[in-house]
Amino acid sequence: MDAIVAVYDDWGIGADGTQQIALSVDRKFFREMTRGAMVIVGRRTIDDFPGKKPLPGRVNVALTRSSVQIPGFTVCDSPEAAVELAKTVDRAFVIGGGSIYNQMLPACDRAYITKVHVMPESDTFFPNLDEDPQWELEQILQSGEENGIAYEMCLYKRKGTA
Numbered sequence: 001m002d003a004i005v006a007v008y009d010d011w012g013i014g015a016d017g018t019q020q021i022a023l024s025v026d027r028k029f030f031r032e033m034t035r036g037a038m039v040i041v042g043r044r045t046i047d048d049f050p051g052k053k054p055l056p057g058r059v060n061v062a063l064t065r066s067s068v069q070i071p072g073f074t075v076c077d078s079p080e081a082a083v084e085l086a087k088t089v090d091r092a093f094v095i096g097g098g099s100i101y102n103q104m105l106p107a108c109d110r111a112y113i114t115k116v117h118v119m120p121e122s123d124t125f126f127p128n129l130d131e132d133p134q135w136e137l138e139q140i141l142q143s144g145e146e147n148g149i150a151y152e153m154c155l156y157k158r159k160g161t162a
């Protein structure tokens with residue numbers, strides 16, 4: 001299982017339930033990476049999806065502690081249940097938000113991190129993998145600038161994994 005996220009320079013990922021700055025090049029990268037895969041997402045992040053609808057062309061798994069049905073999503077009531085579901089498919093991505101990344105990163109071996117080189121004020125953060133001895137930068141997959149904002153798509157791997 002992999003994580004995919006866009007982080008600002010302080011590893012902030014959002015504020016007030018949304019992403020303050022989102023690059024279209026990163027949205028495209030996200031779409032290409034996750035197409036056809038399972039995506040695992042927290043209920044608060046779903047609230048920020050257009051129309052609160054599932055992402056098309058993906059198997060959408062929602063994490064919530066409430067017992068509601070969410071149309072278009074398979075609902076899980078724990079990260080452990082989501083990990084079990086992820087074992088039933090070839091490719092699964094943890095796509096946020098902050099609480100879900102924090103709880104599910106230990107079950108991930110790879111993390112696709114888009115570094116967006118700005119620093120708006122965030123209230124939600126991704127763990128800083130540059131300071132985590134269990135993780136290493138494997139490769140910079142893509143880099144450039146959009147509207148004057150530099151970015152890099154980085155692949156991090158958990159040390160000791162293939």
Ligand SMILES: NC(=O)c1ccc[n+]([C@@H]2O[C@H](COP(=O)([O-])OP(=O)(O)OC[C@H]3O[C@@H](n4cnc5c(N)ncnc54)[C@H](OP(=O)(O)O)[C@@H]3O)[C@@H](O)[C@H]2O)c1
Binds near residue numbers: 018044077079097
């Ligand atoms: N930069 C990026 O790439 C990126 C990606 C995704 C999200 N984000 C940002 O992240 C922020 C949202 O993150 P967040 O931490 O506030 O919310 P979140 O992780 O998206 O969702 C939290 C919700 O998930 C459910 N949940 C959490 N732990 C659970 C558990 N152990 N078992 C079952 N359900 C559980 C709960 O839903 P219930 O309350 O329904 O029980 C909880 O309220 C937003 O600002 C968003 O824009 C950024």
